Amino acid sequence: DGGITQSPKYLFRKEGQNVTLSCEQNLNHDAMYWYRQDPGQGLRLIYYSQIVNDFQKGDIAEGYSVSREKKESFPLTVTSAQKNPTAFYLCASTPGTGRWKLFFGSGTQLSVL
Amino acid sequence: QQPVQSPQAVILREGEDAVINCSSSKALYSVHWYRQKHGEAPVFLMILLKGGEQKGHEKISASFNEKKQQSSLYLTASQLSYSGTYFCGTEPTGNTGKLIFGQGTTLQVKP
Numbered sequence: 001d002g003g004i005t006q007s008p009k010y011l012f013r014k015e016g017q018n019v020t021l022s023c024e025q026n027l028n029h030d031a032m033y034w035y036r037q038d039p040g041q042g043l044r045l046i047y048y049s050q051i052v053n054d055f056q057k058g059d060i061a062e063g064y065s066v067s068r069e070k071k072e073s074f075p076l077t078v079t080s081a082q083k084n085p086t087a088f089y090l091c092a093s094t095p096g097t098g099r100w101k102l103f104f105g106s107g108t109q110l111s112v113l
Numbered sequence: 114q115q116p117v118q119s120p121q122a123v124i125l126r127e128g129e130d131a132v133i134n135c136s137s138s139k140a141l142y143s144v145h146w147y148r149q150k151h152g153e154a155p156v157f158l159m160i161l162l163k164g165g166e167q168k169g170h171e172k173i174s175a176s177f178n179e180k181k182q183q184s185s186l187y188l189t190a191s192q193l194s195y196s197g198t199y200f201c202g203t204e205p206t207g208n209t210g211k212l213i214f215g216q217g218t219t220l221q222v223k224p
Contacts, residue, residue: 033212042115042200042214043155058211059114090154099143099162102202102212104154 002027006091006105012113013078013085021076021108023091031097032074036060037088046089049074050097078110086111114139116203118215125191125222133186133218135201144177144184145202145212148195155200158186163206188220196222 004025013019025032031050035043045058049068063082068074074093078085089108094100116137123131135144143162147155161177161184173195177184184203188195198219202212 035214040217042216043202045211045213048211056211059213088152099160101145101157101160102147102155106154107152 004091004093004103004105006089006108008108009106011108011110013110014113016080018077018079019085019110021078021089021091021110023074023076023105025072025074025093025103025105027093027095027103028071029093029095029103030071031094031100032068033092033094033102034058034064034066034074034076035090035092037090043090046076115213116201116215118199118201118218120218121216122219123221125220127193127222127224128190129222131188131191131220133188133199133201133220135184135186135203135215137182137203137205139182139203140206141177141179141182141203142206143204144175145204146175146184146186147200147202148197149200149217150197158199191220191222193222193224196220 007022033048034046037043044060047066049055065077091105092102116135119134145160146158149155163179172189175186198217200214200217202214
């Protein structure tokens with residue numbers, strides 16, 4: 001079955017540590033997105049990529065980094081510069097841009113030890 | 114830039130109707146609606162494109178008034194399964210591919 005796979009489901013970060021969240025899709029979608037969700041709040045866009053080897057900052061990119069070396073993969077690194085990383089992270093993809101529904105992964109819950 | 118949803122929360126009895134509104138300060142190319150259950154990924158409901166169209170999905174429908182930059186989600190004869198948090202996502206004119214979500218409306222349907 002085609003879909004988006006996020007791993008791990010739960011992740012714990014120590015102070016000063018970088019952690020990487022994995023997002024893989026086998027839908028052959030061009031565009032991929034990372035959203036952050038805090039309890040009781042909406043989804044905020046961190047980064048998005050419309051094509052391989054290209055990505056743009058979203059509204060809250062500070063403290064995060066991404067890469068898009070392959071079409072099917074869009075990993076997100078939460079760096080030590082992100083002082084409040086505890087949140088639910090969602091990866092999504094679309095076939096192209098505009099008028100396409102988002103296909104979401106099942107999410108990664110990141111917590112700070 | 115974030116769209117504003119209202120109300121923030123709604124409590125209904127089974128069979129009652131509800132309306133959730135989404136307003137943007139920017140001209141919009143499209144509006145998306147999603148429903149999310151606690152701890153799960155959002156589930157797509159529908160997309161509306163500029164042109165004032167209205168779409169339906171089972172007993173859930175929506176409208177989009179591009180002049181007012183507003184969209185409304187209508188839930189009729191609500192069922193227990195409708196409980197969750199509803200988000201609108203807006204795409205500004207220009208087809209940026211960048212979807213901005215509202216803060217969500219929590220809907221609770223009671224027996």
